[in-house]
Amino acid sequence: MPQPETKAALRVRNLRKTYKDVVAVDGIDLDILAGECFGLLGPNGAGKTTTIEICEGLTEADSGEVEVLGLHWKSDASALRQKLGIQLQETQLAEKLTVFETLRLFRSFFRQGPGAEDAIRIVQLEEKRDARVGGLSGGQKQRLALACALVGDPDLLFLDEPTTGLDPQARRQLWDLIEEFKAAGRTILLTTHYMEEAERLCGRVAIMDHGKVIAQGTPRELIASIGVEHVVEFSAGDAVPDLAGIGAMAGVRDVRTENGSVLLQVTELHKAVPGLLDELGRQGIPLTELRTHSATLEDVFVHLTGRHLRDE
Amino acid sequence: MSNHPLFQLTLMRMREFIREPEALFWSMIFPIALAAGLGIAFRNRPPEVLKVAAVTPRLAEALRQEKLLDVTQLPPQLAEQFVRTGKVALVAEPAADGSVVYRYDDTNPEGRQARMLADQAIQRASGRQDPIAGNDQIMREPGSRYIDFLIPGLIGMGIMGNSIWGPGFSIVDARRKKLMKRIVATPMPKHYYLLSFLLWRMILLPVDVGVPLAFGVFVFGIPLRGSFGALAAICVLATLAFSAGGLLIASRVRTIEAASGLMNLSMVPMWILSGVFFSSQRFPDLVQPIIKALPLTAVIDALRGNMLQGAGFAQMAPQAAVLGVWLVVCFGLALRLFRWR
Ligand SMILES: Nc1ncnc2c1ncn2[C@@H]1O[C@H](COP(=O)(O)OP(=O)(O)OP(=O)(O)O)[C@@H](O)[C@H]1O
Ligand SMILES: [Mg+2]
Numbered sequence: 284m285p286q287p288e289t290k291a292a293l294r295v296r297n298l299r300k301t302y303k304d305v306v307a308v309d310g311i312d313l314d315i316l317a318g319e320c321f322g323l324l325g326p327n328g329a330g331k332t333t334t335i336e337i338c339e340g341l342t343e344a345d346s347g348e349v350e351v352l353g354l355h356w357k358s359d360a361s362a363l364r365q366k367l368g369i370q371l372q373e374t375q376l377a378e379k380l381t382v383f384e385t386l387r388l389f390r391s392f393f394r395q396g397p398g399a400e401d402a403i404r405i406v407q408l409e410e411k412r413d414a415r416v417g418g419l420s421g422g423q424k425q426r427l428a429l430a431c432a433l434v435g436d437p438d439l440l441f442l443d444e445p446t447t448g449l450d451p452q453a454r455r456q457l458w459d460l461i462e463e464f465k466a467a468g469r470t471i472l473l474t475t476h477y478m479e480e481a482e483r484l485c486g487r488v489a490i491m492d493h494g495k496v497i498a499q500g501t502p503r504e505l506i507a508s509i510g511v512e513h514v515v516e517f518s519a520g521d522a523v524p525d526l527a528g529i530g531a532m533a534g535v536r537d538v539r540t541e542n543g544s545v546l547l548q549v550t551e552l553h554k555a556v557p558g559l560l561d562e563l564g565r566q567g568i569p570l571t572e573l574r575t576h577s578a579t580l581e582d583v584f585v586h587l588t589g590r591h592l593r594d595e
Numbered sequence: 596m597s598n599h600p601l602f603q604l605t606l607m608r609m610r611e612f613i614r615e616p617e618a619l620f621w622s623m624i625f626p627i628a629l630a631a632g633l634g635i636a637f638r639n640r641p642p643e644v645l646k647v648a649a650v651t652p653r654l655a656e657a658l659r660q661e662k663l664l665d666v667t668q669l670p671p672q673l674a675e676q677f678v679r680t681g682k683v684a685l686v687a688e689p690a691a692d693g694s695v696v697y698r699y700d701d702t703n704p705e706g707r708q709a710r711m712l713a714d715q716a717i718q719r720a721s722g723r724q725d726p727i728a729g730n731d732q733i734m735r736e737p738g739s740r741y742i743d744f745l746i747p748g749l750i751g752m753g754i755m756g757n758s759i760w761g762p763g764f765s766i767v768d769a770r771r772k773k774l775m776k777r778i779v780a781t782p783m784p785k786h787y788y789l790l791s792f793l794l795w796r797m798i799l800l801p802v803d804v805g806v807p808l809a810f811g812v813f814v815f816g817i818p819l820r821g822s823f824g825a826l827a828a829i830c831v832l833a834t835l836a837f838s839a840g841g842l843l844i845a846s847r848v849r850t851i852e853a854a855s856g857l858m859n860l861s862m863v864p865m866w867i868l869s870g871v872f873f874s875s876q877r878f879p880d881l882v883q884p885i886i887k888a889l890p891l892t893a894v895i896d897a898l899r900g901n902m903l904q905g906a907g908f909a910q911m912a913p914q915a916a917v918l919g920v921w922l923v924v925c926f927g928l929a930l931r932l933f934r935w936r
Binding site for chain 1: 598599600602603604606607610611614615772773774776777779780781782783784936
């Protein structure tokens with residue numbers, strides 16, 4: 284039988300899962316190709332963990348189809364377990380074991396893969412080799428959790444919020460690690476609610492909200508889809524500008540106020556900014572702050588839902 | 596071999612155990628404290644001396660001839676009060692017609708014994724001659740004392756307690772802290788996880804049994820009349836059966852409180868029924884088959900048979916069969932019912 288060119292590493296069809304009165308996953312379709320890093324991006328409670336844990340065979344779906352590496356949980360569970368690397372959201376490990384002992388234990392569960400020492404080197408925990416798990420910092424714990432996911436030399440790596448709760452430096456360190464896996468051609472499914480993480484690491488992204496995938500594509504495609512390339516944000520102190528006048532300017536798609544600032548979604552920055560300055564001058568409004576950034580996945584989410592990914 | 600999951604899991608149990616100084620302390624101190632307490636309670640003592648009272652100097656003098664009586668002379672009212680409150684076992688008073696009145700509680704064995712000794716002393720003091728002389732030859736045979744009965748019971752109880760609490764608590768703790776969730780996400784065959792608890796109990800068995808046994812043998816001279824191999828075999832089987840019971844109890848519960856409740860529910864009836872402190876024969880015939888089917892009864896009967904009567908493998912077969920059934924049923928059910936989250 285001829286094999287298709289690029290095999291789907293993970294195929295999800297019409298997946299549903301309800302907890303009592305909460306619809307956690309509401310009819311999701313996903314296709315993740317071998318060798319890509321795919322991101323599930325969404326706010327708290329969007330259903331990311333539920334989805335990924337169904338794919339990991341840890342939670343049972345109410346209905347729908349999941350095919351992992353061409354296999355199914357019902358019939359091939361033990362073969363599948365050998366092929367997957369799993370990092371849970373908040374992986375808990377025995378606190379009294381050392382880093383090395385923990386990896387030795389996990390390594391013993393798999394038929395093949397790097398040894399404990401190699402795994403420690405990959406995640407750069409050499410210094411903490413003989414430290415107790417209970418004494419590791421948040422970032423070190425996440426790197427150990429990652430190492431536990433790697434000792435089976437997995438064909439598919441599931442990472443559920445690998446960097447949540449970490450400081451920027453620890454986050455960057457983990458990003459570097461994940462980029463190395465990507466470069467090594469591993470297939471990765473990761474969830475996150477940091478849009479910069481999804482933009483930086485993921486070839487393709489599915490944006491989830493309330494159990495549904497509301498948009499899917501490369502970060503570039505998604506950003507282009509809202510027809511906005513840049514966001515201009517300014518404050519005018521106590522003065523109240525005439526928003527209708529600003530909205531009528533060439534190249535401005537949308538105007539909103541948020542926390543006392545005014546946000547413009549614009550297509551052409553080089554025309555919009557001078558236009559804005561002229562318009563404010565005409566209205567006699569003082570400018571206390573002016574910022575611009577290229578549109579991000581965050582803006583896509585705001586555009587689609589009217590809410591922010593992270594409410595803070 | 597050191598790459599085998601079962602080896603690594605058992606190693607994890609051991610590391611978690613020895614790195615928890617408190618658990619280590621309590622698991623070692625308990626058998627030692629128990630044995631020491633018993634040592635004080637059952638050290639060799641002269642035979643019991645009974646306290647009695649007399650209301651006249653003449654009667655007191657007569658009673659003092661009996662070495663097993665500790666005699667106080669008291670005024671009648673006080674003597675009456677002492678015997679009522681149990682401070683003395685008996686009061687001897689002269690009656691108007693020259694006879695002697697003994698006041699005592701005839702439902703109390705001490706009272707009856709005091710009555711016999713007191714009467715004998717008074718009769719002899721009044722000139723009675725015994726027609727036949729009796730000479731005592733004292734025998735305190737190891738193997739028939741209460742401590743000989745008790746030590747096998749305590750060993751059985753210790754095996755039960757450690758085997759049920761140990762695995763039970765580790766499992767509930769691992770489930771509560773979500774350690775188990777990460778472990779199930781690996782290809783490890785699930786029965787290895789449960790088997791590692793049984794293996795770890797096996798490794799601790801020499802301590803669980805060795806401490807009270809050594810204490811019994813060296814301090815009290817408890818006999819070990821049966822083969823040591825048979826004794827070890829029954830302890831191993833008992834540990835496996837009770838640990839499997841612990842796994843079953845912990846198979847679904849999520850909180851330590853619920854686990855404690857279930858463990859007590861299963862252990863307390865056996866402490867009472869299985870003859871740890873007194874013979875289970877005291878219960879009605881009707882319930883004897885049930886009592887015999889309890890795992891703790893089986894262990895204790897087998898241990899007593901082996902240590903005190905020299906029973907070997909063949910004589911312990913019925914008890915071994917009872918334990919084997921408990922082991923297979925509990926482990927099978929635990930594997931089936933076990934919840935990993
Ligand atoms: N075991 C459970 N019992 C009941 N409700 C649950 C359970 N697990 C998840 N839910 C609910 O399902 C919804 C989706 O949860 P899920 O954990 O999948 O979200 P998430 O996208 O991973 O969120 P977060 O970013 O906070 O991790 C939430 O509303 C949550 O309250
Ligand atoms: Mg989550």
